[in-house]
Amino acid sequence: SQQGEEDPQALSIQEGENATMNCSYKTSINNLQWYRQNSGRGLVHLILIRSNEREKHSGRLRVTLDTSKKSSSLLITASRAADTASYFCATDAWGTSGSRLTFGEGTQLTVNP
Amino acid sequence: KAGVTQTPRYLIKTRGQQVTLSCSPISGHRSVSWYQQTPGQGLQFLFEYFSETQRNKGNFPGRFSGRQFSNSRSEMNVSTLELGDSALYLCASSTDDRGLFKNIQYFGAGTRLSVL
Numbered sequence A: 001s002q003q004g005e006e007d008p009q010a011l012s013i014q015e016g017e018n019a020t021m022n023c024s025y026k027t028s029i030n031n032l033q034w035y036r037q038n039s040g041r042g043l044v045h046l047i048l049i050r051s052n053e054r055e056k057h058s059g060r061l062r063v064t065l066d067t068s069k070k071s072s073s074l075l076i077t078a079s080r081a082a083d084t085a086s087y088f089c090a091t092d093a094w095g096t097s098g099s100r101l102t103f104g105e106g107t108q109l110t111v112n113p
Numbered sequence B: 001k002a003g004v005t006q007t008p009r010y011l012i013k014t015r016g017q018q019v020t021l022s023c024s025p026i027s028g029h030r031s032v033s034w035y036q037q038t039p040g041q042g043l044q045f046l047f048e049y050f051s052e053t054q055r056n057k058g059n060f061p062g063r064f065s066g067r068q069f070s071n072s073r074s075e076m077n078v079s080t081l082e083l084g085d086s087a088l089y090l091c092a093s094s095t096d097d098r099g100l101f102k103n104i105q106y107f108g109a110g111t112r113l114s115v116l
Helices: none
Strands: A005-007 A010-014 A019-024 A029-037 A043-050 A055-058 A061-066 A071-076 A085-093 A101-103 A107-112 B005-007 B010-013 B019-024 B031-038 B042-050 B053-057 B064-068 B074-078 B087-094 B111-115
Touching (some): A010 A019, A043 A071, A101 B042, B010 B019, B019 B087, B019 B111, B042 B064
Parallel strands (some): B010 B111
Antiparallel strands (some): A029 A043, A085 A101, B019 B074, B042 B053
């Protein structure tokens, strides 16, 4: 079962608008990551935020993390049609050795030109 | 550097058969993970290999197995295929830079398996 739950499941906006996606998780984490997946392809890493960080920026992306609420949000500003994709949060749990990301169920973002 | 390469891209098999999928990680990456993606279950972790040893394992039956070679290339095998095994199988590699608490995964394009 997926640890993360993402909200909303689907989001449709116009080019130029901002898009916000939310992610909740259940266990203590080392870090939380966001990935993008274009239809039927592999995932691409977007940004990583460590458990001791509250906010991080990368270009048009802004990620926040609230460990007390076990939640994170991804904001894409000034969206473009090329941002149309599925977005997943993934948690790297505290105490696990090696790699074992747990992915949320994803948000399907559609940006209309 | 070349990215993560998965072969084949598409596979069609029938129930009861077995299948082997291959993954070549990014040069220098020693950790290789496998994920199954389906519309109903989402992305689920199968297993992770590091230095030819399975280091983590997800909740999949024993029909799903894997291995890693000395050059870090990895294979995943599914025996006695079932209809529910139809999925996109994704391989990801990472540097396993645990000292900085980073575990960024670099994904291949996936192998689309259809079981008829």
